[in-house]
Amino acid sequence: xxxxxxxxxxxxxxxxxxxxxxxxxxxxxxxxxxxxxxxxxxxxxxxxxxxxxxxxxxxxxxxxxxxxxxxxxxxxxxxxxxxxxxxxxxxxxxxxxxxxxxxxxxxxxxxxxxxxxxxxxxxxxxxxxxxxxxxxxxxxxxxxxxxxxxxxxxxxxxxxxxxxxxxxxxxxxxxxxxxxxxxxxxxxxxxxxxxxxxxxxxxxxxxxxxxxxxxxxxxxxxxxxxxxxxxxxxxxxxxxxxxxxxxxxxxxxxxxxxxxxxxxxxxxxxxxxxxxxxxxxxxxxxxxxxxxxxxxx
Amino acid sequence: xxxxxxxxxxxxxxxxxxxxxxxxxxxxxxxxxxxxxxxxxxxxxxxxxxxxxxxxxxxxxxxxxxxxxxxxxxxxxxxxxxxxxxxxxxxxxxxxxxxxxxxxxxxxxxxxxxxxxxxxxxxxxxxxxxxxxxxxxxxxxxxxxxxxxxxxxxxxxxxxxxxxxxxxxxxxxxxxxxxxxxxxxxxxxxxxxxxxxxxxxxxxxxxxxxxxxxxxxxxxxxxxxxxxxxxxxxxxxxxxxxxxxxxxxxxxxxxxxxxxxxxxxxxxxxxxxxxxxxxxx
Numbered sequence: 022x023x024x025x026x027x028x029x030x031x032x033x034x035x036x037x038x039x040x041x042x043x044x045x046x047x048x049x050x051x052x053x054x055x056x057x058x059x060x061x062x063x064x065x066x067x068x069x070x071x072x073x074x075x076x077x078x079x080x081x082x083x084x085x086x087x088x089x090x091x092x093x094x095x096x097x098x099x100x101x102x103x104x105x106x107x108x109x110x111x112x113x114x115x116x117x118x119x120x121x122x123x124x125x126x127x128x129x130x131x132x133x134x135x136x137x138x139x140x141x142x143x144x145x146x147x148x149x150x151x152x153x154x155x156x157x158x159x160x161x162x163x164x165x166x167x168x169x170x171x172x173x174x175x176x177x178x179x180x181x182x183x184x185x186x187x188x189x190x191x192x193x194x195x196x197x198x199x200x201x202x203x204x205x206x207x208x209x210x211x212x213x214x215x216x217x218x219x220x221x222x223x224x225x226x227x228x229x230x231x232x233x234x235x236x237x238x239x240x241x242x243x244x245x246x247x248x249x250x251x252x253x254x255x256x257x258x259x260x261x262x263x264x265x266x267x268x269x270x271x272x273x274x275x276x277x278x279x280x281x282x283x284x285x286x287x288x289x290x291x292x293x294x295x296x297x298x299x300x301x302x303x304x305x306x307x308x309x310x311x312x313x314x315x316x317x318x
Numbered sequence: 319x320x321x322x323x324x325x326x327x328x329x330x331x332x333x334x335x336x337x338x339x340x341x342x343x344x345x346x347x348x349x350x351x352x353x354x355x356x357x358x359x360x361x362x363x364x365x366x367x368x369x370x371x372x373x374x375x376x377x378x379x380x381x382x383x384x385x386x387x388x389x390x391x392x393x394x395x396x397x398x399x400x401x402x403x404x405x406x407x408x409x410x411x412x413x414x415x416x417x418x419x420x421x422x423x424x425x426x427x428x429x430x431x432x433x434x435x436x437x438x439x440x441x442x443x444x445x446x447x448x449x450x451x452x453x454x455x456x457x458x459x460x461x462x463x464x465x466x467x468x469x470x471x472x473x474x475x476x477x478x479x480x481x482x483x484x485x486x487x488x489x490x491x492x493x494x495x496x497x498x499x500x501x502x503x504x505x506x507x508x509x510x511x512x513x514x515x516x517x518x519x520x521x522x523x524x525x526x527x528x529x530x531x532x533x534x535x536x537x538x539x540x541x542x543x544x545x546x547x548x549x550x551x552x553x554x555x556x557x558x559x560x561x562x563x564x565x566x567x568x569x570x571x572x573x574x575x576x577x578x579x580x581x582x583x584x585x586x587x588x589x590x591x592x593x594x595x596x597x598x599x
Contacts, residue, residue, distance in 0.1 A: 028502055029420075029421050029422075029502050030421050030422060030423055032417070032421065032502040032503065032506075033416075033417030033420070033421030033422075033423040034417070034423055036413035036414060036416055036417040036421075037413070037414055037417050037418075037423070037429065039410045039413065039414075040410050040411070040413070040414045040473055040477075041429075043410065043466070043469060043470045043473070044432055044436070044470065044473075046451065047444065047448055047451070047466065047467060047470040048432070048435075048436055048439065048444060048470060049432075050447065050451075051443070051444035051446075051447035051448050051451070052439070052443055052444060052447075054446075054447040055443050055444065055446060055447055058446070114341065117334070117337055117338075117341070120334070122334055124338055126585075127342060128338070128341070128342060129585060129589060130581065130582055130585050131341075131342045131345045131346055132345065133581045133585065133588060133589070134345060134346065134349055134578055134581065135345060136592075137527060137574070137577040137578065137580070137581045138349070138570075138574050138577065139530070139531040139533065139548075139549050139573065139574075140531065140533065141531075141533045141549045141552065141553060142549070142552060142570045142573060142574060143348070145552065145553070145566055145570060146348045146349070146351075146352050146570060147348065148561075149352075149355070149561075149563050149566070149567070150348060150351065154366060155363065155364055155366070155368055155563070157351055157368065157370075160367065160368050160370070191344070191345070191348070195345065196592065199589060199592055200592070245437070248437075248438050248440075251440065252440040252441060252442065254441075254442070254533075254534055255533045255534065255549075258533070258553070259553060272442070273440065273441075273442045273534075276442050276445075277442070277445070277534075277538075280445065280446050281538065286446060289446060290446065292442075293440075293442045293443045293445070293446070294443070296440045296442050296443060297439070297440060297443040300438060300439065300440050304438050311434065
């Protein structure tokens with residue numbers, strides 16, 4: 022029997038090997054490489070001269086770079102607003118989906134449509150809907166007498182941000198609501214029955230039973246949404262291309278441009294490292310729920 | 319216990335119907351609108367005020383999708399790359415899940431921690447080194463380079479989901495096979511794999527859709543015209559001055575309709591997959 026255990030363990034290590042090789046090549050080495058290059062002056066245009074060590078210069082440069090500061094503040098505001106809306110609407114949606122009412126099959130299928138559509142395509146869809154002259158959103162708003170004149174959704178800096186948030190909420194709230202629904206379904210029904218015998222109102226039940234018991238699921242869902250929203254790229258690439266005048270240039274979009282359009286690998290790496298550090302900080306905020314997730318495996 | 323119909327109940331039902339129509343309408347509308355536009359003529363698309371319904375029905379937009387760009391190539395590329403990514407991710411993920419849930423190896427926690435950090439890692443952090451690596455391996459503009467990147471990015475989904483399923487299979491099944499003389503590897507693919515095949519199917523859908531929707535790496539690793547994927551190709555119909563909305567609508571309908579049919583058929587499996595991978599795991 023002992024012999025078999027050892028054989029089994031050997032098999033276990035062999036089975037892990039392919040994924041470990043992939044992790045080393047495509048995750049660990051690239052992360053180390055990016056952090057390393059962030060301390061160098063390294064450009065495509067002067068590739069033959071190689072790279073020169075500049076210490077923290079790139080980081081100092083970043084915090085004096087208005088494009089970077091705009092990108093980071095857009096990305097942070099975008100993340101906070103979008104995820105807050107997604108969470109609130111997601112909870113509402115999940116509560117409705119949790120009701121024993123007819124038509125649930127339709128809702129659950131509809132909910133998967135935005136999730137399944139590639140972000141880049143949903144960005145293009147919304148771009149046309151937002152069009153000032155030919156867009157259906159202005160058309161509907163005018164029909165409903167909400168607005169008199171067409172709104173320049175994508176050519177006004179503030180409105181372009183609002184438009185991006187709406188498109189993102191449309192795309193990702195369904196997924197969020199499914200996650201929350203799974204949490205709702207783990208709450209024992211008899212808690213509600215017992216509390217209503219004790220005379221609790223629906224509102225009290227929501228704040229005293231539903232929300233506290235939903236917290237573990239909710240915090241994991243929010244963490245993953247914050248992390249994913251913070252890396253926003255596809256949507257702005259399709260919808261606004263960072264415009265107007267870089268108003269919706271996300272951190273990832275600016276970094277991609279720094280790398281591939283401006284050929285500045287050193288500075289690009291610095292921006293990528295800062296993105297990594299912020300993601301790390303966000304993850305640390307959720308350490309408790311992450312630990313619970315790891316323990317369950 | 320049958321409750322009598324009360325005014326309150328009627329109000330709740332009306333509210334429910336209102337929410338139902340509003341939510342389902344909001345979710346489905348952009349897709350529906352795109353569908354209508356794909357059959358409109360240029361005149362209808364760019365009329366002021368706009369024509370909600372097409373006054374004339376045309377298939378020109380669909381023809382232009384294929385004549386303006388090698389869209390069929392894009393579909394094939396996306397399909398092959400997502401297919402390879404799925405097979406890689408499932409095979410490698412199943413092996414890893416087996417050793418995590420079935421063997422007493424060391425460093426399990428560290429392995430899982432790295433796996434979790436892949437899902438938390440912003441892709442932009444690895445873009446440049448991955449690009450250089452794929453370039454040095456001569457895998458730019460191939461199926462394999464992008465497929466490898468998709469594989470590692472979807473590996474956490476595969477492992478989380480599959481290891482949960484491996485744990486539900488009783489160890490006795492394997493032990494009795496081994497007493498009958500089966501090797502560890504035989505018991506893995508003759509006993510465990512068939513038992514988890516429903517789970518494998520669910521994860522495959524999730525991984526396939528994730529790979530199919532990949533844009534960032536697809537754009538950087540496969541820029542060559544004949545090697546582009548759909549997500550990259552579809553953005554290239556527009557120029558700085560002209561956005562052919564009819565063509566774009568038709569192209570996105572071509573891409574999304576198969577996905578939506580897939581979702582309709584596999585709804586239950588996808589939902590259970592999303593929930594297990596997202597929260598339980």
